[in-house]
Amino acid sequence: xxxxxxxxxxxxxxxxxxxxxxxxxxxxxxxxxxxxxxxxxxxxxxxxxxxxxxxxxxxxxxxxxxxxxxxxxxxxxxxxxxxxxxxxxxxxxxxxxxxxxxxxxxxxxxxxxxxxxxxxxxxxxxxxxxxxxxxxxxxxxxxxxxxxxxxxxxxxxxxxxxxxxxxxxxxxxxxxxxxxxxxxxxxxxxxxxxxxxxxxxxxxxxxxxxxxxxxxxxxxxxxxxxxxxxxxxxxxxxxxxxxxxxxxxxxxxxxxxxxxxxxxxxxxxxxxxxxxxxxxxxxxxxxxxxxxxxxxxxxxxxxxxxxxxxxxxxxxxxxxxxxxxxxxxxxxxxxxxxxxxxxxxxxxxxxxxxxxxxxxxxxxxxxxxxxxxxxxxxxxxxxxxxxxxxxxxxxxxxxxxxxxxxxxxxxxxxxxxxxxxxxxxxxxxxxxxxxxxxxxxxxxxxxxxxxxxxxxxxxxxxxxxxxxxxxxxxxxxxxxxxxxxxxxxxxxxxxxxxxxxxxxxxxxxxxxxxxxxxxxxxxxxxxxxxxxxxxxxxxxxxxxxxxxxxxxxxxxxxxxxxxxxxxxxxxxxxxxxxxxxxxxxxxxxxxxxxxxxxxxxxxxxxxxxxxxxxxxxxxxxxxxxxxxxxxxxxxxxxxxxxxxxxxxxxxxxxxxxxxxxxxxxxxxxxxxxxxxxxxxxxxxxxxxxxxxxxxxxxxxxxxxxxxxxxxxxxxxxxxxxxxxxxxxxxxxxxxxxxxxxxxxxxxxxxxxxxxxxxxxxxxxxxxxxxxxxxxxxxxxxxxxxxx
Amino acid sequence: xxxxxxxxxxxxxxxxxxxxxxxxxxxxxxxxxxxxxxxxxxxxxxxxxxxxxxxxxxxxxxxxxxxxxxxxxxxxxxxxxxxxxxxxxxxxxxxxxxxxxxxxxxxxxxxxxxxxxxxxxxxxxxxxxxxxxxxxxxxxxxxxxxxxxxxxxx
Ligand code: FES
Ligand code: FES
Numbered sequence: 001x002x003x004x005x006x007x008x009x010x011x012x013x014x015x016x017x018x019x020x021x022x023x024x025x026x027x028x029x030x031x032x033x034x035x036x037x038x039x040x041x042x043x044x045x046x047x048x049x050x051x052x053x054x055x056x057x058x059x060x061x062x063x064x065x066x067x068x069x070x071x072x073x074x075x076x077x078x079x080x081x082x083x084x085x086x087x088x089x090x091x092x093x094x095x096x097x098x099x100x101x102x103x104x105x106x107x108x109x110x111x112x113x114x115x116x117x118x119x120x121x122x123x124x125x126x127x128x129x130x131x132x133x134x135x136x137x138x139x140x141x142x143x144x145x146x147x148x149x150x151x152x153x154x155x156x157x158x159x160x161x162x163x164x165x166x167x168x169x170x171x172x173x174x175x176x177x178x179x180x181x182x183x184x185x186x187x188x189x190x191x192x193x194x195x196x197x198x199x200x201x202x203x204x205x206x207x208x209x210x211x212x213x214x215x216x217x218x219x220x221x222x223x224x225x226x227x228x229x230x231x232x233x234x235x236x237x238x239x240x241x242x243x244x245x246x247x248x249x250x251x252x253x254x255x256x257x258x259x260x261x262x263x264x265x266x267x268x269x270x271x272x273x274x275x276x277x278x279x280x281x282x283x284x285x286x287x288x289x290x291x292x293x294x295x296x297x298x299x300x301x302x303x304x305x306x307x308x309x310x311x312x313x314x315x316x317x318x319x320x321x322x323x324x325x326x327x328x329x330x331x332x333x334x335x336x337x338x339x340x341x342x343x344x345x346x347x348x349x350x351x352x353x354x355x356x357x358x359x360x361x362x363x364x365x366x367x368x369x370x371x372x373x374x375x376x377x378x379x380x381x382x383x384x385x386x387x388x389x390x391x392x393x394x395x396x397x398x399x400x401x402x403x404x405x406x407x408x409x410x411x412x413x414x415x416x417x418x419x420x421x422x423x424x425x426x427x428x429x430x431x432x433x434x435x436x437x438x439x440x441x442x443x444x445x446x447x448x449x450x451x452x453x454x455x456x457x458x459x460x461x462x463x464x465x466x467x468x469x470x471x472x473x474x475x476x477x478x479x480x481x482x483x484x485x486x487x488x489x490x491x492x493x494x495x496x497x498x499x500x501x502x503x504x505x506x507x508x509x510x511x512x513x514x515x516x517x518x519x520x521x522x523x524x525x526x527x528x529x530x531x532x533x534x535x536x537x538x539x540x541x542x543x544x545x546x547x548x549x550x551x552x553x554x555x556x557x558x559x560x561x562x563x564x565x566x567x568x569x570x571x572x573x574x575x576x577x578x579x580x581x582x583x584x585x586x587x588x589x590x591x592x593x594x595x596x597x598x599x600x601x602x603x604x605x606x607x608x609x610x611x612x613x614x615x616x617x618x619x620x621x622x623x624x625x626x627x628x629x630x631x632x633x634x635x636x637x638x639x640x641x642x643x644x645x646x647x648x649x650x651x652x653x654x655x656x657x658x659x660x661x662x663x664x665x666x667x668x669x670x671x672x673x674x675x676x677x678x679x680x681x682x683x684x685x686x687x688x689x690x691x692x693x694x695x696x697x698x699x700x701x702x703x704x705x706x707x708x709x710x711x712x713x714x715x716x717x718x719x720x721x722x723x724x725x726x727x728x729x730x731x732x733x734x735x736x737x738x739x740x741x742x743x744x745x746x747x748x749x750x751x752x753x754x755x756x757x758x759x760x761x762x763x764x765x766x767x768x769x770x771x772x773x774x775x776x777x778x779x780x781x782x783x784x785x786x787x
Numbered sequence: 788x789x790x791x792x793x794x795x796x797x798x799x800x801x802x803x804x805x806x807x808x809x810x811x812x813x814x815x816x817x818x819x820x821x822x823x824x825x826x827x828x829x830x831x832x833x834x835x836x837x838x839x840x841x842x843x844x845x846x847x848x849x850x851x852x853x854x855x856x857x858x859x860x861x862x863x864x865x866x867x868x869x870x871x872x873x874x875x876x877x878x879x880x881x882x883x884x885x886x887x888x889x890x891x892x893x894x895x896x897x898x899x900x901x902x903x904x905x906x907x908x909x910x911x912x913x914x915x916x917x918x919x920x921x922x923x924x925x926x927x928x929x930x931x932x933x934x935x936x937x938x939x940x941x
Contacts, residue, residue: 011880018888019876019895021822021862028821200826200834200889200923252824252889253923285827507887507924677883677929684926708831708921716917716927721910746926 005520006737009673012512013527014505023250026204026221031278034206035064037268038123039281040113040130041290042105045139045362045701046151049103052113053131060129062122065275067267068113069102075270078261079235080327083478084336084358087166092358094162095154097326099236099263099270105134106153106325107364108703109290111263116271116279139362139701143299143320146359153325153360162323162332162358167340171415175353178314182305186388191773192376194297194322194695195688196711197369199506201252202283203292207268211276215243218269222248223258223504224544229536230481231261231329237270241536244269248534251506255685256368257292258506259546260329264291289706294695295369297322298335302380310394312403314351315343317380321358324365331367332358337477338373338465344414345381346425346461346639347403352415362701368546370685370747374464382460382752387770390763396459396756397438401429411733418465420637422730425461428641428663432459435725436643436661444645444658445764453647455658456761460642460753466741467552467636467732484631485549486540487558489518489565491624493610495603497522497529499561502542503554504533507681508743509674510550516670517555517737521562523589524602540627548741551670552636552732559736560628568624569605575616576600576608636732636740640664642683644753648761653782655691655758661723662749667731667740675742679724682746688714689747690754694775712775793854795820796864804851810844811835813851814861822862822892826921833920836893836900837861843900845919862892865899875899875937884933886924894920898934907938 002008017023054066078097085091096102101112113130117123140146140153146160153160166172179185206219216239222228225246233244251258264281271279283291298321305314321335340354389399404425405412412420433439441457448455468474471482488500499514515529533539542554566586573591574581577598584591592599608615609624645658662679669675692712696704705711731738751774758776762769762785769784792801795818802817814820814837823846826834835846838860865873872880875898885891894917901908901916908916913934914927922930 012883015880015885015888016872018885018891019862019872019879020866021820021892023822023888025821025824025889027825028815198923199887200832200921201824201887202826251887253887255923285829285832509886673883677886677925680926680928681886681924682926684928685923707829708827709829713921713923714926715921716931717911717914719914719927721928721931722926 004526005516006670008516009671010512010516010526012509014509014511025201025250025252026206026219027282029206029219029249031206031208034278034280035116035118036120036123037271037279037281038115038120038127039111040127042101042108042110042112044105044134044136045108046137047105048135048137049101049105049112050133050135054113057115057126057129060122060126062118063115063126064277065116065271066113067100067271069098069100072099073102075099076236078263078266079231080332081329081480082333083480084163084165084332085478086163087169092163092332093157093159094327095157099266107362108701109364110325114267116275141361141363141697141699141701143322143359143361146361147357153362160360162360165336165356167336167354168416171351172353175314175316175351178351179303179305179316182313183308184306184392186304186384186391187301188384188387188771189301190380190383190771192296192298192300192379193689193774195295195369195693196289196695197255197257197292197295198713199253199255199257202285202288203258203262203264204282205265205268206278206280207272208278209272209276215245216269216273217245217247218265219247219249220265221251221258223251223254223506223546225504225534225536226502226541227544228261228265232266232269236266245537248504251504254506255370256295256372256546259544260293260367286707289711290364290703293328293365293367294324295366296376297366298376300380302384304384304388306388306392310392310399310402312347312349315349317343317354319356321356322363322366323358323360324363325360326365328365328367331365333478334368334373339377341416341418342374342377342463342465343381343416345378346405346463348405350415354416363697370682371744374744375748375751378462378748379752383755383771386756386759397429400459400461401426419634421634421733423637423639423665424728424730425639427728428639428665431663431725431728432641432643432661435663435723438643448647453649454761454765456646456648456757456759456764458644458753458755458757458760460749460756462745462749463637463639464744464748465635466548466638466744467632467735468547468549469632470634471631481543482631483543484629485553485557486542486627486629487554487561488540488625488627489558489561491565491606493607495524495528495606498532499529499558500532500539501554501558502539502544503550504545506545508545508550509671513551513671513674514555514558517559518562521559521566522602523587548743551737551739552735552741553630553632555737555739556632556735557628557630560630561626564626564628565624568620571620572605572608573600576605633734636667636735638664638666638740638742638745640745640749642749642753644757646754646757646761648758648781650765650785653778653785655776655781657687657720657754659720659723662746663725663728664742664745665728665730666726666742667729668738669726670739675726676724678742679746680722682744683722683750684714684719685747686750687719687754690751690774690776692775789852791851791855793856794858796860806850806852808851809847810849810851810854811846814846820861820863824889824892826889831921833893833897834890836896836920838896838900843897862895865895874940875902878937878940879933882929882933882936884925884929890920890922894922894930898937901934902938902941906941
């Protein structure tokens, strides 16, 4: 392992400010003269607004302005960034998504009005004095009843079905036929439980307007400030980019929930323009529960057809995917292109057909949450494989190994449109068996038995498509934007470097890891390189950070820009040494003429670029600054194998995670320490989904688990230490760093491992239970045992 | 409005507050010490932990007026006198005990209080002590490791 540059566990430089209390998060920003915003939100899941009387509220102390849907009638609604075409060639149903409710409220938390006042307390008091004449309508919560008809979330759509998507539609008949004639078919119906992302920093938006030059600034908790500028500027408020600056400073976690363009951002930006004062909104946690996009929420039936040897022959799935009340930014792509395309997993199943019905309900919009579609695909596939193994009396590891795509079969085209570039699933499984000490399982199980506990082992494999995304391809699939990334590398006169990137770090450590790459390429020290991100005014247009794309796409752009820098610097060095640029070699921060002892340092070349007294002005421009845009040729395909061991107490149904081991193939790794951390965090979120977390709506559409009292976040004493390994590396073949991305793996790979482990424990303990829906709470496990 | 006076990070401070002003808001808004974070409104997350008279306290559970005359330490007061990171802070950096950094001030303050009470905690004791601090990023693995390292370094 190297001690600097690529492959080094360099300590994170950003930690110094975070650890000393000097991080600058959005709520830490206060703009002189700012007013405070309080949103009056619907406490009904569905209702018709007959009238809003703001008269009394407007006269209350400190109130600067009150806004309702009417005030936003002339601006655009919040756009959806991905259009899905259904099985019949029709465009998805796309309802309006107003900034403030117009005519109707459609979920608990839907903003009805907003008060701007001198203090938050005054804004809240005034909001309470707003009189809303509302007629309660029946709420549509259950997806299957929503599709069946009756109450409509959006009357004008005449249906609650957003789309009925088939993939690959041409395969449908062949899949039906294969399943009809199969030796064995394993069927599983399951729920992928609805989650709330819960980044620890609640969302914040501050709008500011400078009338002297007609410029708006939005400070916001975002993973992608450029995307917000584009969506809000072009589609909602019609403010051109050069008059709109979006700043996302330090952001306290995102996990997908801070990708989307939210109503509060548009509100604060427009209110600041209208009122000519800065306005600030900070979500309370309770508000976050009903206004941040939720995740998952699929109801699925999956069928796996196998031959007599346990070889997979066909897969057919039927999924209902909850969209909530409106289409959030990426919502429509999650159950389709981020889910259906992953149904091959790590296996050679020749025939696959995926059907997804996306459904409107009176709940908070659902969108990408760590893994986004890939956890849903992995969960159903890996659960049905485990069930099939049990039905056929096969070992769960053996059945997987038998069906793996083999190392020499890459690149491998799946029947669901992806081409995996590299992988070695046998190697990751071998490694897992070693690091998880699977041979020692029986001995550990007998120790558990002595304590009256049932021990189980859960195995799981996953693949994900990351590094999103090839713009051409996603354009054909319905994306309304390109998904390239860009970087500007500015070499300063004395040789230090500033990199400006459209990616955004909200925990990933870019300020440390990106410099590792540049330091390696040039041979200077990492602390000579500074990363600038999070502000549209001083970074090039980029699509932001999600989908494990930063190093694979943003890092690749940075490499391309640095290559341009090096090429130009070589020309300058050649001039200084009176040699030809082709003969110049850059090593350890020094340029030399091959085959001679002539050399010139990095610093001298940089200074020459900026003080061009001795410079080939007739051939080269002075200066040393380059920009590159990188559009990936394909997705990247991280993959791995996970093992979880649990103890189940049959008396109470309580599940304890005894150990968790993960082997991941992320291709090349820039900073192993940071990568380990990403996997740890992902596993914790996946274990949370498997055992604890659940956003529960009652039939009236009230969010029952709306605080940390009811929504059970995993805490330190719920989890073990993890064993993680990423030494199996099959580098990506189509990006310059050979990296695949590591941000989502843990959250994708862990839920099925946990559930498989619990079912293994129960079945080995003599309880014939074929499935329990997540979260596997003590009461659900107990009921399954005693059912 | 009433005046409250206390010692914060070794300095005597005072400010005008309402009866309902929380200590967390006083620290953030009146003193501009924004290292103390607000992650919830139900006293569950621990992002706001500070020390009051040497004890770890969730500053969102206490009114500023209740801290009258107390000695309060926030994350900004945890560095060594020369400004370098203190032992617990340094252990967090060395062991990648933080990612987004939002829970971190509360984690460091809780960890420091734990080590004060129990200089050599076991992994189980650390995990149990952190029951009131939620981290969404790290899975706690490296937080536990950081605290063990801080204990070993002290
Ligand atoms: S803000 Fe104090 S416990 Fe969450
Ligand atoms: S480091 Fe992000 S919440 Fe703990």
